[in-house]
Amino acid sequence: QVQMVESGGGSVQSGGSLRLSCAASGYGYTGNDENNWRLLCMTWFRQSPGKGREAVAVIDRRATTSYAESVKGRFTISKDNAKNTLYLQMNDLKPEDTAMYYCAAAALYDCNIGVVVAADFVYWGQGTQVTVSS
Secondary structure: OOEEEEEEOOEEOOOOOOEEEEEEEOOOOOOOOOHHHHEEEEEEEEEEEOOOOEEEEEOOOOOEEOOOOOOOOOEEEEEOOOOEEEEEEEEOHHHOOOOOEEEEEEEOOOOOOOOOOOOOEEEEOOOOEEEEEE
16 A cells, blocks of 8 residues: 655744655555556645645656746755655745645656646645744
């Protein structure tokens, strides 16, 4: 059974930094199985009260990354295949970054910020809250 568990959220002041982690288990490691961690499209989404879930950072099977304009230059997505862990380094945080952050994975052919939507993703973590005060 596939599980994804986020951690690293918290409360910081504007300009501060946080590093989110998403530890995955239950994935395969070889072949073209759709559960092969190394082949999956991995994405960090966030959701604020009253708003839809938006993708903020994407990393594909080749470790090519893409970002929403609102976080470009401040957030960095990465993954450690040996540890089956996805990361999101968030620097220069702003109050508008306040949201619940979720990691998600799916076997998608097209994997970049311009095309991914929440409905494409099968596997989700439970979310971790990020709160930025001014």
